[in-house]
Structures are given as structure tokens and as C-alpha cells.
Amino acid sequence: MLNENVKLAGFKACLVRFHYTKNKRVKQIPWEIATGGYNLDFEIYYNGIPVVQCIAGELKNGCLEENDFKKICRRVRTELNYVK
Numbered sequence: 001m002l003n004e005n006v007k008l009a010g011f012k013a014c015l016v017r018f019h020y021t022k023n024k025r026v027k028q029i030p031w032e033i034a035t036g037g038y039n040l041d042f043e044i045y046y047n048g049i050p051v052v053q054c055i056a057g058e059l060k061n062g063c064l065e066e067n068d069f070k071k072i073c074r075r076v077r078t079e080l081n082y083v084k
Contacts, residue, residue: 006046006068008075015079018042041083044072052076058084 007030014028025034032045041054052072053060059076061069076083 004047006051006064006071008071011072012075012079015076019079044076054083057082 010028011031014026014031014033017023017028018026018033025032030047032048033042034045035042036053039056041057043050043054044052049063051062051064052069053062054076059069059073064072
């Protein structure tokens with residue numbers, strides 16, 4: 001588990017830029033979102049640590065507390081309608 005409280009400040013802006021600019025990597029400290037390969041649609045980093053993966057349209061928890069993971073999932077699903 002990630003040993004720090006995850007702050008969502010800047011996450012929505014990072015997510016929106018990632019979605020609308022079609023960049024392979026978008027960074028808004030402490031957040032970063034990057035595309036993957038094969039069936040990894042994208043990966044979300046917090047302070048350089050991979051915390052969530054989107055694999056074939058489904059979000060997977062990397063190392064977040066369950067509450068933090070649920071918050072991230074809600075925000076991602078609001079912006080990216082292809083994510084389950």
C-alpha cells in the first residue's frame with residue numbers, strides 16, 4: 001500500500017488533458033498518466049509511483065487504499081466513458 005494520503009488536487013485537470021489532447025504522457029504534479037502497450041490502456045502515477053492501471057478498459061488497483069482507489073475510479077469513469 002502507498003504510505004501517504006492521496007490528494008486529488010490536480011488529478012481531474014491531468015485526466016482531462018490526457019483525454020482531450022491524446023498525449024501519450026501527461027503530467028500535473030503529483031499526478032501523471034501515461035499510455036501503455038498491448039492491453040494496458042493507461043497507467044496512473046502518484047508522485048512517480050504507479051497506483052492504478054487500466055487494462056482492457058478495466059481499472060486495477062496498484063497500491064492504493066480501497067477508499068482512495070474508489071475515488072480515483074469515480075473520477076476516471078466520469079471523464080472517460082470507455083472505462084468500466
